[in-house]
Amino acid sequence: xxxxxxVVPCYNEExxxxxxxxxxxxxxxxxxxxxxxxxxxxxxFVDDGSKDKTWExxxxxxxxxxxxxxxxxxxxxxxxxxxxxxxxxxxxxxxDIVVSIDADLQDDTAAIEAMVDAYHEGxxxxxxxxxxxxxxxxxxxNTAQVFYRLLSAMGVETIYNHADYRLMxxxxxxxxxxxxxxxxxxxxxxxxxxxxxxxxxYERKERTKxxxxxxxxxxxxxxxxxxxxxxxxxxxxxxxLGCFILLGxxxxxxxxxxxxxxxxxxxxxxSLILSIWFLGGVQLLSIGVIGExxxxxxxxxxxxxxxxxxxxxxxxxxxxx
Ligand code: UDP
Ligand code: MG
Numbered sequence: 001x002x003x004x005x006x007v008v009p010c011y012n013e014e015x016x017x018x019x020x021x022x023x024x025x026x027x028x029x030x031x032x033x034x035x036x037x038x039x040x041x042x043x044x045f046v047d048d049g050s051k052d053k054t055w056e057x058x059x060x061x062x063x064x065x066x067x068x069x070x071x072x073x074x075x076x077x078x079x080x081x082x083x084x085x086x087x088x089x090x091x092x093x094x095x096d097i098v099v100s101i102d103a104d105l106q107d108d109t110a111a112i113e114a115m116v117d118a119y120h121e122g123x124x125x126x127x128x129x130x131x132x133x134x135x136x137x138x139x140x141x142n143t144a145q146v147f148y149r150l151l152s153a154m155g156v157e158t159i160y161n162h163a164d165y166r167l168m169x170x171x172x173x174x175x176x177x178x179x180x181x182x183x184x185x186x187x188x189x190x191x192x193x194x195x196x197x198x199x200x201x202y203e204r205k206e207r208t209k210x211x212x213x214x215x216x217x218x219x220x221x222x223x224x225x226x227x228x229x230x231x232x233x234x235x236x237x238x239x240x241l242g243c244f245i246l247l248g249x250x251x252x253x254x255x256x257x258x259x260x261x262x263x264x265x266x267x268x269x270x271s272l273i274l275s276i277w278f279l280g281g282v283q284l285l286s287i288g289v290i291g292e293x294x295x296x297x298x299x300x301x302x303x304x305x306x307x308x309x310x311x312x313x314x315x316x317x318x319x320x321x
Contacts, residue, residue, distance in 0.1 A: 002037060003037065003041050003097070005091035006098075007099070008020065010045055010058070010103040013054050019105070020103050023109055025065075027113070028068060034113075042067075046087040087100070088168075092177070097169055114200040118198040123167075125167070127166050129199050130161045135206045154227050154230070154233045157192075164187065181229065185225050185226040192304070235288065235292060235294070243281075246281035249277040
């Protein structure tokens with residue numbers, strides 16, 4: 001049997017938390033009763049520098065049931081992704097499997113049991129994937145769709161309609177923490193780990209208490225981070241544009257010379273128009289070439305692990321191999 005930790009990042013969630021405690025406790029007890037997880041499984045609430053009484057609420061609940069309600073208080077607000085990784089790193093040392101879920105419980109907690117089952121079937125990572133976006137506003141639904149399309153066009157592998165509701169085994173978490181980058185976009189990083197992965201489908205509800213902590217500005221910055229942390233394609237586009245304009249320069253040259261020989265142009269126009277096209281193309285291409293090197297430097301400084309060994313077969317009880 002395995003020890004389960006459920007990690008919940010919380011930012012200004014005082015209104016929501018009492019309901020969250022109640023529901024997640026039910027989930028834990030139910031799974032313990034069914035002998036799917038050990039009795040010392042626990043919930044870990046991460047207070048991401050909240051300005052309201054979130055931490056008081058968490059510590060009170062910990063006093064009441066210290067056996068399975070743990071709290072981690074961050075010194076200031078660092079954002080959802082960082083708060084999540086803080087919780088995951090703490091949980092990794094204590095638990096065998098870790099599920100992350102938002103405090104507002106928009107994600108159906110019934111999927112946790114399915115995730116644990118999928119883990120017992122041999123999956124190291126189980127993604128919670130929402131069936132539809134019915135409960136989202138028209139605006140959020142469409143911007144999300146554009147975002148996923150853009151990401152995949154930029155060559156970033158992501159799971160469609162999966163947010164940060166997922167299960168990870170300890171060894172998958174250990175490998176995740178080998179990614180030392182500071183700009184976190186977990187949804188993009190986790191598919192890089194490898195191992196057997198599964199998916200569990202669920203319906204996403206609307207937020208019942210409090211309001212979304214992801215206003216459009218934060219969503220946009222997460223999206224930009226997702227693209228620029230994983231792809232140097234935007235730089236390549238600049239180089240491609242440079243080549244394209246140089247080709248355009250050829251067409252412009254034919255047009256300019258034709259006009260010149262037909263004699264109906266101002267003096268100096270031909271050389272001016274050709275210089276503009278040519279220099280424009282050369283400049284963009286040069287920026288693209290420099291960008292290519294900067295892109296390499298960017299990827300190097302991340303110092304991401306180059307591989308993740310899943311298994312190594314060798315003769316037992318020998319020192320050499
Ligand atoms: N959150 C956080 N730090 C932040 C913003 C959000 O820990 O700076 C938490 C928040 O408490 C919630 C989760 O991240 O548990 C997702 O936020 P929210 O539900 O507001 O996002 P939405 O579902 O609207 O995209
Ligand atoms: Mg939410």
